[in-house]
Amino acid sequence: MDQWENKLFLTVIILLAYSWVGYPALLCIVRWVRGVRRSIEKCEPSLSLIIAVHNEESQIAAKLDDCLRFLYPADQMEIIIVSDGSTDGTEDIVKEYAERDARVQLLRAERVGKSCAQNLAVQHARGQILVLTDAGTRTRPDLLQKLMSNFADPKVGLVTGVVYFGHPDKAVLKGQGLYWRYEFFLRQAESDTGILATATGTALAMRRELFQPMEHCYGDDCILPLDVRLRRYRVLQDPEARVYDTMPHTMEGELQSRIRMTARNWTGTLSRPALLNPFRFPLTGLGLISHKLLRWLTPFLLAILFTINTALVLQGRETALWLVQILFYFSALVGWWRARKAQSAGIFGYPFSFCLANAGFFLGMVKVFRNQKLVTF
Numbered sequence: 001m002d003q004w005e006n007k008l009f010l011t012v013i014i015l016l017a018y019s020w021v022g023y024p025a026l027l028c029i030v031r032w033v034r035g036v037r038r039s040i041e042k043c044e045p046s047l048s049l050i051i052a053v054h055n056e057e058s059q060i061a062a063k064l065d066d067c068l069r070f071l072y073p074a075d076q077m078e079i080i081i082v083s084d085g086s087t088d089g090t091e092d093i094v095k096e097y098a099e100r101d102a103r104v105q106l107l108r109a110e111r112v113g114k115s116c117a118q119n120l121a122v123q124h125a126r127g128q129i130l131v132l133t134d135a136g137t138r139t140r141p142d143l144l145q146k147l148m149s150n151f152a153d154p155k156v157g158l159v160t161g162v163v164y165f166g167h168p169d170k171a172v173l174k175g176q177g178l179y180w181r182y183e184f185f186l187r188q189a190e191s192d193t194g195i196l197a198t199a200t201g202t203a204l205a206m207r208r209e210l211f212q213p214m215e216h217c218y219g220d221d222c223i224l225p226l227d228v229r230l231r232r233y234r235v236l237q238d239p240e241a242r243v244y245d246t247m248p249h250t251m252e253g254e255l256q257s258r259i260r261m262t263a264r265n266w267t268g269t270l271s272r273p274a275l276l277n278p279f280r281f282p283l284t285g286l287g288l289i290s291h292k293l294l295r296w297l298t299p300f301l302l303a304i305l306f307t308i309n310t311a312l313v314l315q316g317r318e319t320a321l322w323l324v325q326i327l328f329y330f331s332a333l334v335g336w337w338r339a340r341k342a343q344s345a346g347i348f349g350y351p352f353s354f355c356l357a358n359a360g361f362f363l364g365m366v367k368v369f370r371n372q373k374l375v376t377f
Contacts, residue, residue: 005308009318012305019294024182027189036192041152044072047144047205048127049079052117056135057088063135064097064104072144079104082121085111115214115223122211130208132220137163137202138244146241147205157210157233158225161203161241162188178350179357184237186291191237195287197275198265199225199235203243207233215271222268229275229284254353258360262296263367269293299362329355 049067053060060081067079081094083106091106098104107124109117122130129151131144143161150159162184190196201221212227214220225235269275269292276285306325312318328351335352 005311008304009308009312012301012308015294016298016301016305019290019298023290023294024186024189027186027193031189031192034193040149043148043150043152044076045128045148045151046076046126047072047078047129047131047148048121048125048208049077049131049133049144050082050118050121050125051080051133051135052082052084052114052121053086053090053135054084054111054114055086055088055090057086057090057093059135060090060093061097063137064094066139068097068101068103069141070139070144071141072148074103076127077103077144078125078127080107080121080125081105082107082109082117084109084114084117113216115218115220116216118220119213122208122213125208128208130206130211132201132204132224133243134202134245136245139203140242143203143241143243146238147203150236150238151205151207153234155234156236157228157231158199158204158206158235159241160187160199160205160221160225160235160237161243162237162239163200163202164242164244165246179353187237188239190287190291191235193283194234195283196235196237197225197229197284197288198222198292199237200243202245203241217264218268218271219264222265223271226269226272226275229281230272254356255360255363258357259364259367262361262364265292266296266365266368296361296365299358300365302358 051063051067056063064079064081070077081104083091083094085108091108094104094106098106105124107121109120112120118132129148131147133139147159147161150156163180165180187196187198199221201219204220204224206224206228210228210231210233211224214223228235269288275281275288278285306322309318309322309325313322331348332351332355335348335350336356338346338348339352
């Protein structure tokens with residue numbers, strides 16, 4: 001039993017260390033060896049900007065104003081707003097804009113969910129490039145120029161931007177900010193090494209001929225990059241293509257966001273098993289396993305580590321690591337308590353945010369095991 005405990009204990013430590021530290025270090029080494037080469041060329045294909053909405057009366061006007069300010073040839077651009085059964089004034093606002101500018105179009109769907117609404121919009125789209133974004137996302141006028149320049153390379157199939165989050169004034173948000181900086185660092189390293197297979201749905205552009213209708217239970221940010229990689233086109237993250245959004249402002253909002261993300265992305269990734277085949281896509285498969293699957297299994301690995309470590313402590317062994325875990329979880333508890341009191345959590349916000357994210361991963365995986373599917377909107 002002691003030998004079994006030792007092996008499992010060491011295996012869990014190695015998996016956690018590899019997932020959160022080793023894999024990023026490996027990416028940095030590969031990127032340094034290969035070097036980063038970016039060629040910026042002017043490229044202005046026709047495009048269809050698609051925004052799926054449901055009851056976005058408070059934000060749709062600002063979004064359309066943003067879109068109409070894009071520095072892009074007017075005759076090469078159309079803006080399709082697909083309303084997924086909106087019951088507020090969203091559609092009336094879009095109609096007003098459509099009357100003033102022929103580029104704006106309104107489509108209606110009957111509460112089919114975001115992915116199916118986007119599928120409907122693609123059926124009506126005429127552009128060579130599809131650009132997906134959200135009503136709550138704010139953009140710069142040069143966003144489309146930045147995204148489109150990447151398509152001068154015929155090997156590029158999908159390009160995603162980088163999200164900058166606002167309102168970083170609360171404990172949860174500060175911890176999220178650190179997490180997302182880490183996340184986008186990983187994505188950029190994967191993009192530079194040619195193995196990126198994920199994207200952000202707030203700024204996603206892809207070649208129309210590569211689009212496959214999405215299943216309703218998966219999100220565009222998960223499934224579309226996977227489909228592009230299956231066709232052996234590259235997925236890029238352009239650090240110059242910046243968009244701005246807000247994070248959930250509450251613990252409950254952050255938790256629900258993580259649950260949805262984990263459940264949808266886990267099932268979405270496993271729905272494209274060919275990408276995990278080491279003989280067909282060795283590097284992309286390694287990236288998906290290291291970046292995604294191991295990340296979402298972290299709460300289970302942490303629970304196993306703590307359980308075995310506790311057993312070892314009772315035998316008078318590995319006390320230092322056990323104390324480090326106790327201190328970390330106690331710090332997270334302090335961060336939670338201060339956040340509940342609407343107080344600044346300081347450094348305690350980081351362990352708290354990490355634990356909150358892993359709670360979301362855990363509950364998301366529970367939904368996967370129970371075969372519960374999630375639909376956006």
